Amino acid sequence: xxxxxxxxxxxxxxxxxxxVTAQTYQRYGNMTYGSNGYSSQTYGNMTYGSNGNTYQTYGNMTYGSNGYSSQTYGNTTYGNNGTTYQRYGNMVYGSDGYSSQTYGNTTYGNYGR
Numbered sequence: 605x606x607x608x609x610x611x612x613x614x615x616x617x618x619x620x621x622x623x624v625t626a627q628t629y630q631r632y633g634n635m636t637y638g639s640n641g642y643s644s645q646t647y648g649n650m651t652y653g654s655n656g657n658t659y660q661t662y663g664n665m666t667y668g669s670n671g672y673s674s675q676t677y678g679n680t681t682y683g684n685n686g687t688t689y690q691r692y693g694n695m696v697y698g699s700d701g702y703s704s705q706t707y708g709n710t711t712y713g714n715y716g717r
Contacts, residue, residue: 629711 628639634646643654651659658669664676674683681689688699694706704713 626715627713629713631709631711 627642630637636644636646641654645652649661651661653659656669659672660667666672666674666676672683672685674681676682679691681691683689686699689702690697696702696704696706701715702713704711706712
């Protein structure tokens with residue numbers, strides 16, 4: 605299960621990986637599968653996305669091969685694109701309208717646009 609800083613950082617990555625309004629993501633071990641066809645695989649601090657992007661995490665910083673980076677403090681992640689994500693329990697809320705809710709290995713994401 606994704607928890608804490610990892611949950612917020614993962615939500616930011618998932619939000620960047622999709623351009624449609626509602627998605628479901630399921631996590632099995634180090635693999636994540638999205639209902640939009642996106643998938644990713646994580647090894648240690650590296651995440652490899654099926655869209656060709658890679659993300660590397662060092663402590664509270666995440667760096668993407670696409671130029672995206674984020675920094676997490678407590679329950680809030682700040683992206684270099686101006687978007688912030690806040691985690692409350694199993695919920696994540698983004699300043700861009702993205703929200704997600706995680707139950708077990710499944711995350712339900714939605715853009716409130």
